[in-house]
Amino acid sequence: MKIIKDKVAKLSFVALLITMTAAMFYAPTASAHGEKSQAAFMRMRTIHWFDLNWSKEEVPVNETMTISGKFLVFAGWPETVDKPEVSFLNIGIPGPVFIRAGSWIGGQLVPRSVSLELGEVYEFKVLLKARRPGDWHVHSMMNVQGGGPIIGPGKWVTITGSMSEFVNPVTTLTGQTINLETYALDNVYFWHAVWFAIAFAWLLFWIKRPLFVPRHIAVSTGKADSLISAGDKKVGMLFAVGTMVIVAASMGATNEKYPVTTPLQAGLLRGMKTYQMPEATVSVKVDDATYRVPGRAMQMTLTITNNGDSAVRLGEFNTAGVRFLDPAVHEDETAYPDDLLAEEGLTVSDNSPLAPGETRTVEVTASDAAWEVYRLADLIYDPDSRFAGLLFFWDENGNRQLVTVDAPLIPTFI
């Protein structure tokens, strides 16, 4: 019986080892950025990205593409997230598959952090240069100090070619043109090799002689002093003095070779130029809003008043980058990512043109699997169960206006 038990134990152990080893060989590429895991209320009530455009879907190595668009810093920013007083316009990509050749907010280069104002719309552009071949999910993204990364919509972009052909030429203020991809690499390897060689020489000097057992016996029997000879001390002196001489000499030589150096640059850019959207003449009051869990649909009762001089219709509801459209009013022509686009996802109980001066109460339903796929339904489990988003209205001349909505959301489970 014991033999059988031992065999079972052994075989179980072998099976465990095989399983673990097999698991190591299966390491698929991570291609997402946790955008679906981020708390839904954060995606719905912080930065609203819209009018996004990815200039290319396929780009060869060394060629560039842009992501451009606008973002609204939501006025109803949640209390549980720090305000975007220190923010950084970033890009959500799996490592430097592109390099960020430039990024602008309101036309100003933003290599540094910026301060953003609640309730304002900003226009942005990011210039990317393709570096590593593959299919990459490229997101707009805003990092907020104390709030974390707020990731925007992502689109798959393919980079073709070979990374070995990638170059990153930069001309310094001293007039030298360098390839930043490999610049100073030999220098890094050289100095580290030099110091490793010196350190290994010091270690070798000691470990070539008997080490632990005899030395421990000597120390234990009060003969520790005999273990360090006068010759050892001389060699030690040589290493110490040599080290300091090399450090001083190499620093001097470096200063001669690079007479012009500057400290790292840092700072916060304030007063970013905002984008002025056309004045909204439509006002919207949310009477109630419910999320029907089994139907993956959000229903809002809205009282809409048209204070303008042209009839309007509701064409789009945009929240967390997911766009619900009423195709009778507006169709997307920007090749927006399919998974974020519900082309027929917006239903309005009465979407006939709302005449100037008219007020109407309508039932608006935004339904699509995206509620589930993008885990926006998880809003009901968030600490601040409110929804928010952008409503886009179009008038008879095709002019668009933006109205924000922000209200409590009640889930229904039956």
Added chain:
Amino acid sequence: MSASQSAVRSRAEAVQVSRTFDWMILFTLFTAVLGGYHIHYMLTGGDWDFWTDWKDRRLWVTVAPIVSITFPAAVQACLWWRYRLPIGATLSVVALMVGEWINRYMNFWGWTYFPVNICFPSNLLPGAIVLDVILMLGNSMTLTAVLGGLAYGLLFYPGNWPVIAPLHVPVEYNGMMMTLADLQGYHYVRTGTPEYIRMVEKGTLRTFGKDVAPVSAFFSGFVSIIIYFLWHFFGRWFAKTDFIADDAS
């Protein structure tokens, strides 16, 4: 063979076994220190050591020696007081830097394709060698802490300057001046490391103009003295034989 008989039958065999023990212990010590020290340094020094656009004149110079003198002090305590081996600091730092180079090359470059010229580790070796020599010559923990700790802090910046200086050459980029290191940080996208996380050139040390690095290095050296004492005692405590013998020494 009874329990009272020796496992070796000649002096030559005893020497051979002793050397085998040496290599086994050395290998174990090296890898254990590599793992422990590496985790410690990544948690405390972290980004200051990862990225060239973090290696500034103030905080990098101050933080890196303070948080890295820890294991050298502890391993010195064990190797010197037990074996009179003045290699504790160098061994620790070599282990750390071997681990760092494996990490930077295999992970930063091999997995995520950050060029090595943006993510190479800081050079801590000059300070470590001097720390070992001072312990050997002085045979004193106090002297090593005061002189060695100070030297460890002071040697850090000049020991790294030949490596980082080329990356501090200025460049004009779309109407803004930045160093090549800044430009690396901007170009090579780090999704989880936004610009504002960088702790560079922060603080109130403004009365020394551009010559702030030596002041930071002195401050780092002073704090390194205290940290050396602390970790030297940790090392002594860990090197006790209470765990394996009744007649603990």
